[in-house]
Amino acid sequence: MPSEMKTACFDEMGPANECREQYRLIRDWLENAPEGTLEIKHREAEFIFRRTGITFAVYTSGGDPERLIPFDIIPRILDNSEWDYLSSGLTQRVRALNAFIGDVYGKQEFIRAGKIPAELVLLNPGFVSEMVGLPVAAGAYMHISGIDIVRVGPKEFYVLEDNCRTPSGVSYMLENREVMTRLFPDLVNKARIKPVSHYPEDLLETLRSVAPLNCRGAPEVVLLTPGIFNSAYYEHSFLADEMGIELVEGADLVVQDLMVYMRTTRGLKRVDVIYRRIDDPYLDPLVFLPDSSLGVPGLMAAYHAGNVTIANAPGAGIADDKAVYTYVPDMIRFFLGEEPILHNVPTWKCGTPSDLSYVLEHLHELVVKDVHGSGGYGMLVGPHASKAELAEFAVKLRASPQTYIAQPTLALSTCPTFVDSGVAPRHVDLRPFILMGREIRLAPGGLTRVAMREGSLVVNSSQGGGTKDTWILEGTG
Amino acid sequence: MLSRTAENIYWLARYVERAENIARLLDVALRMSAVPQESSDGTNEWHSAIVASGCEDHFYEAHERAGAQEVIHYLTRDRENPSSIISCFAAARSNARTVRTALSTSAWEAINSTWLEMAELDDKDFSPEHLRKFLDWVKERSLLFGGAVASTMMHRDGYWFNRIGALIERADSTARILDVKYHVLLPEYETIGGTIDFYQWATILRSVSALRAYHWVYRDRVKPWLVAELLILKPEMPRSLAYCYHELTQNLDHLANAYGGARGECHRQAGKTDAFLRYGKIDHIFEQGLHEFLTGFIEDTDALGLEITNQYLT
Numbered sequence: 128m129p130s131e132m133k134t135a136c137f138d139e140m141g142p143a144n145e146c147r148e149q150y151r152l153i154r155d156w157l158e159n160a161p162e163g164t165l166e167i168k169h170r171e172a173e174f175i176f177r178r179t180g181i182t183f184a185v186y187t188s189g190g191d192p193e194r195l196i197p198f199d200i201i202p203r204i205l206d207n208s209e210w211d212y213l214s215s216g217l218t219q220r221v222r223a224l225n226a227f228i229g230d231v232y233g234k235q236e237f238i239r240a241g242k243i244p245a246e247l248v249l250l251n252p253g254f255v256s257e258m259v260g261l262p263v264a265a266g267a268y269m270h271i272s273g274i275d276i277v278r279v280g281p282k283e284f285y286v287l288e289d290n291c292r293t294p295s296g297v298s299y300m301l302e303n304r305e306v307m308t309r310l311f312p313d314l315v316n317k318a319r320i321k322p323v324s325h326y327p328e329d330l331l332e333t334l335r336s337v338a339p340l341n342c343r344g345a346p347e348v349v350l351l352t353p354g355i356f357n358s359a360y361y362e363h364s365f366l367a368d369e370m371g372i373e374l375v376e377g378a379d380l381v382v383q384d385l386m387v388y389m390r391t392t393r394g395l396k397r398v399d400v401i402y403r404r405i406d407d408p409y410l411d412p413l414v415f416l417p418d419s420s421l422g423v424p425g426l427m428a429a430y431h432a433g434n435v436t437i438a439n440a441p442g443a444g445i446a447d448d449k450a451v452y453t454y455v456p457d458m459i460r461f462f463l464g465e466e467p468i469l470h471n472v473p474t475w476k477c478g479t480p481s482d483l484s485y486v487l488e489h490l491h492e493l494v495v496k497d498v499h500g501s502g503g504y505g506m507l508v509g510p511h512a513s514k515a516e517l518a519e520f521a522v523k524l525r526a527s528p529q530t531y532i533a534q535p536t537l538a539l540s541t542c543p544t545f546v547d548s549g550v551a552p553r554h555v556d557l558r559p560f561i562l563m564g565r566e567i568r569l570a571p572g573g574l575t576r577v578a579m580r581e582g583s584l585v586v587n588s589s590q591g592g593g594t595k596d597t598w599i600l601e602g603t604g
Numbered sequence: 605m606l607s608r609t610a611e612n613i614y615w616l617a618r619y620v621e622r623a624e625n626i627a628r629l630l631d632v633a634l635r636m637s638a639v640p641q642e643s644s645d646g647t648n649e650w651h652s653a654i655v656a657s658g659c660e661d662h663f664y665e666a667h668e669r670a671g672a673q674e675v676i677h678y679l680t681r682d683r684e685n686p687s688s689i690i691s692c693f694a695a696a697r698s699n700a701r702t703v704r705t706a707l708s709t710s711a712w713e714a715i716n717s718t719w720l721e722m723a724e725l726d727d728k729d730f731s732p733e734h735l736r737k738f739l740d741w742v743k744e745r746s747l748l749f750g751g752a753v754a755s756t757m758m759h760r761d762g763y764w765f766n767r768i769g770a771l772i773e774r775a776d777s778t779a780r781i782l783d784v785k786y787h788v789l790l791p792e793y794e795t796i797g798g799t800i801d802f803y804q805w806a807t808i809l810r811s812v813s814a815l816r817a818y819h820w821v822y823r824d825r826v827k828p829w830l831v832a833e834l835l836i837l838k839p840e841m842p843r844s845l846a847y848c849y850h851e852l853t854q855n856l857d858h859l860a861n862a863y864g865g866a867r868g869e870c871h872r873q874a875g876k877t878d879a880f881l882r883y884g885k886i887d888h889i890f891e892q893g894l895h896e897f898l899t900g901f902i903e904d905t906d907a908l909g910l911e912i913t914n915q916y917l918t
Contacts, residue, residue: 178717179709355702368705379606390607392761392916393863 136538137280138552139203149206149600152318157201157543157550165545168200168310175306197593198303199544200310203555203575204598210321213284213559214569216469217274219459221561224289224446226462227455228268231445232258242461243454248445252499255407255442257414257427263440264337265565270438271330271402273297273573276469276557278540285472285537287556289455291447292439293404296574296594297560298362301326301369303574303596319601321571326560327369330402333564337436338399346399349373349389351380353405353421358589363404377405382425385432400436401426407441449498449532450476472537478529486533487524490517493533494584495524508584510536539584542595544577554578556586557597572597609703610765611917616699616715617753617769623692624746625777626679627739629653632811634735636803637672649807650675656784656811658776659687672732680730680738689742693718708756714749721745761862764855765916771855772909775848776902781811782835783898789828790894805831812843832894833886845901846881852908853878859916870911877904 141147146154157165176195205213230237231248238245248254273294275287304323308315331348338346352363354376367374379389380398388395403410409419411426429435445451453474456467475482477495486493490509497505507520524531541552559573575595576586586592636649651670654663657679666684667674681690697719704712721741729738750770757763782789788804805826809815814834821838822830839846853874860867889897 177720178713355698360701364701364704373606373609374705375606376608379608390918392605392607392610392765392859 136552136554137278137283137540139278139540139542139555149204149598152314153202153204156314165200165550169545171310172198172200172306175309176302179302196299196588197579197591198306199553199577199579199593199595200307201543201545201550202307202596202598203542203557203577204318204600205572206600207602210571210599212282212468213276214571216284216467217559217561217569218567219463219465219468220274220286220289220455221269221272221563221567223455223459223462224272224291225267225269225563227458228291228440228443228446229263229266230462232261232442237458237461240461242457243451247450251445251448251451253407253442253444253446253448253451255445257431258440258442261431262433264339264436267337267438267563267565268440268443269446270333270337270440270563272439272561272563273558274561276559277472277537278555278557279537280540284469286455286469287472288449288452289447290558292406292444294558294560295359295362295404296558296576296588297326297570298365299594300560300570300572300574300597302365303594307596318598321599321601323570323572326570327366329562329568329570330366331370331372333562333568334400334402334436334438336564336566337438339433339436341434342399347397348400348402349375349380349398351375351377351401351403351405351423353409357404359404366402372402377420377422380423380426382423382429385425385429385434387423387426387429387435398435400438402438407444410437410441449496450478450529453532472534475533477524477531477533482533483524483528486531487521490521490524492536494536495520495531495533498530498532506585508536511582511584536584542575542577544579544593544595546579546581551581553581554584554586555595571599605706605761605765607917609706610761611913612699612703613706613762613765614769614912614917616696616703617766618773619692619696619699620715620746620749621770621773622687622777623689623696624743625774626657626687626689626692627742627746628811628813629656629781630676630679631736631739632807633672633675634739635810636807652784653679656777656780657687658780659685676730676732676735680735681725690722693722693745706762708752708758710752710756711749714745714752718745718749761859764858767855768852768912771848771852772905772912774843775845775852776905778812778835778843778845778848779898779901779905781808782832783895783902786894786898789832790890802826808835814841814843817841829886829890832889836889837881837884837886839882849874849878849881856912868911868915870908870915873904873908873911877901877908 139147140150140154173195176198227237231254237243238248269291271294273290273296275290276284277287278284300323334348335346348370349372350363350367352360352374354360357363364374373389375389381388381390381395387398387401389398405421408415409421411422411424412419413424414427426435430437453471453476456471459465459467475486477483477486486495491512493509495507495509507516509517512520539554539556542555543550544553546553555575555577557573557575560570562568575597576588577593577595578584578586579591579593630653633649633653648670650672653675654660654670662685663670663678667678678685679688682688683691685691686695697715700707700712700715728734753763753766757766785804785808805828806815808831809818809826812835818826818831818834821834824830834841834844836845838844839850841847856871856874860871
C-alpha cells in the first residue's frame with residue numbers, strides 16, 4: 128500500500144521530468160547550486176533559529192526540552208489562482224463556522240432544523256453553557272482560526288480539520304519568511320511573493336475592532352499566556368512583541384468591580400481585549416476548573432458584564448470538534464445558502480453502527496482519530512500500523528465508538544524537501560490563518576508542515592514534523 | 605509596564621552583573637595564588653573570594669576548607685550554588701525568556717547565545733589552565749549584554765529597571781570586596797604591612813578593574829587609604845559606591861518623572877546615601893570605622909532593593 132501511494136501522489140513541483148510553472152525558479156536554482164550549498168544553507172537556517180530562540184517545547188520526558196522544529200529550506204509554492212480558490216473557500220468556511228457558533232449559543236436553529244443531533248452539540252465537552260444568550264462584539268467568536276488543508280491533485284484540496292480555539296504556528300509562518308529572505312535574498316526577490324509580514328498589524332487591528340462598546344480611547348489589548356513552560360510560549364512572546372502589546376500571565380491580571388486590570392509599575396491599568404492562548408477550562412477558576420492558577424478569577428463575570436472581550440470567545444471550540452466537522456458542509460448551505468467551495472475529507476462517524484462496521488473491516492486502510500484529541504496524539508494510521516496495533520485499536524474503537532472518526536488514507540501531495548539523502552519528496556499539508564473581526568482577513572499562504580520521514584503522513588510538530596516557507600506568487604507571470 | 609516584567613528585567617540585570625563580579629573575584633584569586641610569597645596577614649585568597657561573593661555560610665555548609673579546586677568549582681559551575689556563574693547565567697536567561705518582549709533583539713540574543721555557549725562547555729574549560737579563558741569569556745558576555753542594552757533598548761522604564769538592578773548588585777559587590785580587605789586599607793596599616801602589601805591593594809583595585817584608573821586619578825604609588833577613597837567616593841570611577849548611587853538616584857528619578865512624579869521610600873533612601881557619598885570625606889569614614897561603614901552600607905543597599913521591589917515590582 129505505501130509503495131502504491133508513492134507513485135500515486137501529486138507532487139507540488141511536478142513529476143520528475145516536468146516542472147510546474149511556479150517552481151521553475153526553484154528548480155533551476157536546485158539544479159545549478161554548487162555541491163554542498165544546500166547543506167550550508169540548511170545549517171545557517173538552523174543557526175538563526177537557535178540563536179533567536181525559536182524553539183518548541185515537546186511534552187515528552189528526557190531529551191532537550193527546547194527543541195527546534197525542523198525547517199526545510201525548499202519552499203512550498205502556490206500560484207495566484209490556486210490561492211484565490213483557497214482563500215474564497217476559507218472565507219466561506221469561516222463565515223459559516225462563526226455563524227454556527229453564534230447559532231449554538233443563540234437561537235439554535237441549526238439543531239432545531241434537525242441538521243445536527245442536539246446531544247452532539249449540547250453534551251459536547253467544547254460546549255460552554257455560560258455563553259448561551261451572551262452577545263459578543265461584532266458577532267465574532269473565532270477571531271483567529273487555522274484551517275488545515277491537504278492536497279491530493281492539481282485541483283483537489285480537502286479540509287482536514289478546523290482549529291477554532293487557539294491555533295498556533297503563525298509565528299513560524301512569519302519567521303520562515305524572515306529566514307528565507309536572509310538566506311536567499313535574490314530568489315525571494317525574483318519570485319515576487321505576496322508578503323506576510325503585516326500579519327501582526329492585521330491581528331492587532333482585528334482585536335481592536337472587537338473591543339467592548341464601553342471602551343473609551345484606543346483599546347488596550349493584551350496577550351494572555353499560560354507562561355514560559357507552554358510549548359507555544361515562543362509564539363506568544365513573538366506575537367506580543369510584534370504587536371507591541373503586553374504579554375500577561377493570569378497573575379498579572381485582576382478583576383475589580385467587573386473590570387479587568389493589569390498590574391503595572393504605575394499601578395492598575397484597564398484591559399479591554401484579551402487575546403488568550405489558554406484553553407477555556409483554565410480561563411476563570413471561579414467558573415471553570417477551580418484549581419487552575421493560569422486564569423483570572425472573575426474574568427467571566429467581567430466578560431458577562433460586557434467590559435472585556437475574550438478572543439477567541441469561550442466556547443468557540445464547539446465548531447472544531449472532529450465529530451462536528453462532518454456537518455460543516457451543511458452549515459455552509461444552511462447559514463450562507465451557498466455550496467461549499469472547499470470539501471471535507473470523506474469521513475465515517477464511528478458512532479453510527481453502519482459506519483463502525485465499515486471502519487472495523489477497513490481499519491488497515493483508514494486513518495482513525497480521537498474526536499477530542501489534537502496534535503496527532505492518539506491517532507491510528509492504518510496502512511502504517513502493525514497487526515497488533517490494529518487489533519489493539521479495534522478494541523478501543525468497540526469500547527467507545529462515538530469518540531472516533533475515520534477517514535481514508537489520503538495520498539497527500541509531496542514537495543521536494545532537503546533530507547539526509549539529498550532532495551526527496553515528502554508529504555505536506557497547509558495551515559492558513561484567518562482573522563475575523565468586523566471583516567475577514569487572510570495572511571497569503573500559511574504554514575506548510577512537512578512529514579520529514581519518508582512515506583510518513585504525520586506532519587504535526589509534536590510528532591517530528593517540520594515546516595517550510597509558503598510562497599503565494601503575485602499575479603501570473 | 606507590567607510589574608512582573610520590571611521584576612524580571614531587574615533580576616536579569618542583577619544576575620548578569622553578579623556573574624561578571626564573580627568572574628573578577630576568581631580572576632584576582634587566581635592571580636594572587638600565583639604570587640610567590642604569602643601576604644603578610646596570612647589570609648587565603650580563595651577564602652576571601654568566597655567571603656566577597658557573599659556565599660560564606662552556604663559554602664562552608666558543604667565544604668571544610670576553601671581550597672582552589674573547591675572554590676573554583678563552587679563559584680563557576682556548581683548548580684547548588686545560586687550565585688555560581690553558571691547558575692547566574694541560567695537564571696538571567698530564564699528571566700530574559702519570560703520578558704523577551706521587553707528586551708531588544710540584540711539584548712535577548714546576547715543572553716541566549718551566552719546560555720547556548722555555556723551548554724557546550726566541558727570539564728576541560730573549567731580546569732586551572734583554561735580557567736582564565738573562561739573568566740574572560742564571562743566578562744565579555746556581560747559587557748556584550750550591557751552594550752546591547754545601552755545601545756539597542758529604548759531608554760525608558762525597562763532600561764531604567766535594568767540599570768537599577770545592575771547598580772544595586774554592583775554597589776553590593778564593591779562594598780563586599782572592600783569589606784573583606786578593609787583592615788589592609790586603614791591608614792595606620794601602611795606602617796605595619798609596608799609595601800609588601802602592594803599586592804593586597806593591587807588585588808582590590810584589579811578586582812574592580814581600577815588599577816589603571818588609580819594611577820590616572822592619583823598619579824601616585826598605591827596607598828591604601830586612597831584605594832578606599834577611589835572605590836567609595838570617586839563618582840567618576842564606574843564601580844565606586846558613589847558612582848553606583850549617583851546613577852541609581854538618576855534612574856529612580858527618571859522612573860518617578862515618567863510615572864507622574866510620585867516618589868516613595870526608595871527615592872528617599874537612595875537620595876540619603878547618595879548625598880552622603882557625594883559630600884562625604886574619607887577621613888570621616890575612617891573615623892566612623894571603615895568596617896562599620898561598609899557593613900551599614902551593605903545593609904542599606906539590601907533595604908533599598910526591598911523598597912524598590914515594594915514600590916514597582918509587585
